[in-house]
């Protein structure tokens with residue numbers, strides 16, 4: 001039996017499918033990933049701009065980077081990988097969708113209850129009073145300020161060295177521990193604590209499936225590896241409506 005057939009069988013027979021996605025799931029929507037090809041913006045390593053230190057040193061540069069990403073995301077559409085996960089949720093007893101992405105494309109594809117580990121790109125948060133506001137689709141000034149107190153606002157995303165939102169992180173861990181199938185899609189699995197979810201629920205009886213262009217540091221711990229584009233592979237894991 002092929003790896004793809006084994007994966008499809010595990011998914012179709014799953015009681016609770018937990019899915020962890022990363023930037024690769026949005027790559028076919030034209031959104032650059034953080035590492036590998038596309039991981040550079042104006043010669044800067046994208047991940048190095050996603051830090052509180054980078055923002056403290058040069059908020060204008062970090063905002064330029066995020067405003068650029070906001071524009072790309074605003075123009076992008078969900079791709080067949082996002083759509084497949086939405087369909088899958090309707091065809092299995094339970095599905096939990098956990099994402100490291102801040103682009104909200106899972107929401108736009110119709111997924112519900114998405115656990116956003118790293119926040120999202122559309123909200124901004126005041127660095128002075130903490131007020132958060134939803135600026136979905138808005139074109140922001142080079143240095144956005146808080147509508148309440150006038151302080152400097154920042155993207156309401158989780159940066160390196162910052163804690164994940166407690167409630168989201170707890171819910172993600174619970175889902176992975178409970179799931180009998182874990183689908184890990186389009187993540188380089190090098191950013192913690194998110195990457196720790198891959199092996200958190202590892203036990204006899206849990207099937208871990210990795211979907212990526214190439215093997216990653218967690219590939220040794222997984223059961224089934226599917227190497228290719230998420231937009232081509234995920235639709236093949238969705239059971240037909242009659243199953």
Ligand code: OAD
Pocket residue numbers: 021022023024025027028033034035036046047050100101118157158159160185186187188189190191211212213214216228229230231
């Ligand atoms: P990365 O950019 O590190 O990794 C993207 C992964 O997707 C790589 O392993 C690629 O091989 C894979 N990939 C690319 N195109 C694909 C495709 N079409 N189909 C399947 N796989 C594909 O992105 P993440 O692992 O999501 O955090 O990065 C994790 C975190 O690091 C991000 O959430 C962000 C970043 O810095 C913060 O901003 C805090």
